[in-house]
Amino acid sequence: MTRTFWVGGNWKMNGTTAAIKDLVNTFNAGSTASDVEVVIGAPYVYIPLLADSLRKDWAVAGENCYVKPSGAFTGEISPEMLADVGAKWVILGHSERRNVIGESSEFTAQKVVKALEAGLKVVLCVGELLEEREAGTTQTVVNSQLDAVIKTIKEADWVNIVIAYEPVWAIGTGKVATPDQAQEVHAAIREYLKIAVSSKVAEETRITYGGSVNGKNCKETAQKPDVDGFLVGGASLKPEFIDIVNATQ
Numbered sequence: 001m002t003r004t005f006w007v008g009g010n011w012k013m014n015g016t017t018a019a020i021k022d023l024v025n026t027f028n029a030g031s032t033a034s035d036v037e038v039v040i041g042a043p044y045v046y047i048p049l050l051a052d053s054l055r056k057d058w059a060v061a062g063e064n065c066y067v068k069p070s071g072a073f074t075g076e077i078s079p080e081m082l083a084d085v086g087a088k089w090v091i092l093g094h095s096e097r098r099n100v101i102g103e104s105s106e107f108t109a110q111k112v113v114k115a116l117e118a119g120l121k122v123v124l125c126v127g128e129l130l131e132e133r134e135a136g137t138t139q140t141v142v143n144s145q146l147d148a149v150i151k152t153i154k155e156a157d158w159v160n161i162v163i164a165y166e167p168v169w170a171i172g173t174g175k176v177a178t179p180d181q182a183q184e185v186h187a188a189i190r191e192y193l194k195i196a197v198s199s200k201v202a203e204e205t206r207i208t209y210g211g212s213v214n215g216k217n218c219k220e221t222a223q224k225p226d227v228d229g230f231l232v233g234g235a236s237l238k239p240e241f242i243d244i245v246n247a248t249q
């Protein structure tokens with residue numbers, strides 16, 4: 001089967017109303033391939049603006065959510081709230097949630113369940129630290145992050161999940177993984193899905209790469225057989241994001 005190429009932007013904690021309006025105008029005027037699915041993750045407060053103004057062939061994502069629909073959870077945002085203001089997706093398990101905020105794989109898996117129940121699609125981020133790669137434990141770490149989700153959701157849920165493999169050493173550092181490094185881990189993730197979930201899920205799930213992707217380095221990586229797209233941080237705040245959307249052209 002053909003997996004539709006998927007490109008996500010993750011604005012992280014960046015943006016102002018004025019800057020986002022400018023960027024949306026640029027994105028809306030951009031000429032893009034029709035066979036690419038595009039999603040922009042934005043800080044909660046800018047989601048309504050983005051949902052109203054962004055081109056309708058692109059979707060909007062939250063960058064995190066909590067595990068309850070409502071209640072006394074000061075400062076948290078529920079997946080139902082994200083859906084209510086126009087998000088169709090949520091990014092979960094990003095390395096900054098795992099390593100800066102300290103969220104576990106088990107907590108991330110609970111969020112995945114609740115987001116899916118609320119009707120959101122999920123970008124599930126996984127990836128190893130530099131010391132884990134140097135110790136040769138990349139696949140053990142990634143499989144363990146996946147395991148928490150695999151044992152928590154049903155096989156049918158995987159149709160609503162895109163995996164983002166983001167080696168932490170490549171995020172925001174300019175040290176992009178080589179196309180071969182990305183392909184190697186993506187192929188291993190697909191093999192693990194085959195063993196731990198099913199051949200169907202392994203074949204159909206999009207596995208995207210994130211970590212210092214830009215308009216120039218995306219093209220070669222996009223050609224790799226197990227790379228089904230990108231999750232882009234810094235470059236998604238720039239006009240060159242359009243070049244990444246068009247990486248396969």
Ligand SMILES: O=C[C@H](O)COP(=O)(O)O
Nearest residue numbers: 010171172211212233234
């Ligand atoms: O979610 C996106 C990743 O953290 C990559 O960020 P970056 O493209 O700025 O390295």
